[in-house]
Amino acid sequence: MRTEISTAAAFVTRLLRAAGGVGEEQLRCFRECLQEAMREHYKHHWFPLVPSKGSGYRCIRINHKMDPLIGKAAEMIGLSHERLFQLLPSELTLWVDPFEVSYRIGEDGSICVLYESPQPGGKAAKQLESRTSCKEWRIGRSSPSKSYNMMTVSS
Numbered sequence: 001m002r003t004e005i006s007t008a009a010a011f012v013t014r015l016l017r018a019a020g021g022v023g024e025e026q027l028r029c030f031r032e033c034l035q036e037a038m039r040e041h042y043k044h045h046w047f048p049l050v051p052s053k054g055s056g057y058r059c060i061r062i063n064h065k066m067d068p069l070i071g072k073a074a075e076m077i078g079l080s081h082e083r084l085f086q087l088l089p090s091e092l093t094l095w096v097d098p099f100e101v102s103y104r105i106g107e108d109g110s111i112c113v114l115y116e117s118p119q120p121g122g123k124a125a126k127q128l129e130s131r132t133s134c135k136e137w138r139i140g141r142s143s144p145s146k147s148y149n150m151m152t153v154s155s
Contacts, residue, residue, distance in 0.1 A: 013027050013030060015089070022087070030073050030074065052097065060096065100113065100115065
C-alpha cells in the first residue's frame with residue numbers, strides 16, 4: 001500500500017508543481033498530508049488478494065467537486081478549494097489499487113498507468129508497451145487553459 005499511495009500523492013503533487021504558484025515546502029507538506037490522509041482512509045479498504053475490491057472507495061475524483069482527501073491536504077498548507085480548482089485539472093480520476101495506480105484526465109481521456117507491479121503468486125504484470133499513447137501525454141483542460149506533460153512509471 002505504501003508504494004501505491006506514494007505514487008498517487010507524488011502524481012497530484014507534480015500536477016500542482018506544474019501549475020505553478022505553490023512553493024516547494026508547501027508541496028512537500030501537501031504530499032505528506034495527502035499520503036497520511038490516504039493511509040488512514042484506505043486502512044480497512046485494502047485487499048491485496050482481491051485488488052478490485054474497494055476500488056470505488058479508493059478512487060480520488062475531481063469533477064466539479066473537490067475530492068475530500070485532496071481538499072484536506074490542501075487546507076493543511078493554506079490552499080482553498082477555489083485555488084485548487086485553478087491549479088488542478090477540472091476532471092481528474094485517480095485509481096489507487098493494490099499493485100496498480102492509474103489516472104484519467106477528462107471524462108473522455110485515456111486511462112494511463114502510473115505504477116504497476118505483479119501480484120504475488122499471480123500473473124505477471126501487464127506490459128505497458130500497449131499504452132504508448134500515455135507515455136508522453138499532453139493533457140489539456142477547458143478552463144483555465146493549461147497543459148501538462150505526464151509520463152508513466154512502472155517497477
